[in-house]
Amino acid sequence: MQVDQTLITDERKRRNWTQQHLADACGVSLRTIQRVERDGQASNETVQALNAVLAIELRQRDEVIAAEKTTHVGNDKPLWLQALPLMVALVTGIFLGALLAVVVMSQ
Secondary structure (H helix, E strand, O other), X not given: OEEOHHHHHHHHHHOOXXXXXHHHHHOXXXXXXXXXXXXXXXXXXXXXXXXXXXXXXXXXXXXXXHHXXXXXXXXXXXXXXXXXXXXXXXXXXXXXXXXXXXXXXXX
């Protein structure tokens, strides 16, 4: 199973644990922890042990990527630039409304 290895590594380092300490706490080998942190590859049993010991919910990499794709549509423009078409439409509507009011009032 693919997991987010940076999440595991960051959580381990946050606790000031060595890879060996994490391996002992999870009941797995040091080599297993090294592989998980390097490649993000883990068996279901290892993921369950890591979840229990680190008290975090490991998400599969595919789920993380899918979530990022749905929340980020690739629009890196500043917010004011994204809102510019709406602002132009609003100002145009106000101007045309005022112009129409002047024309109607002058008749």
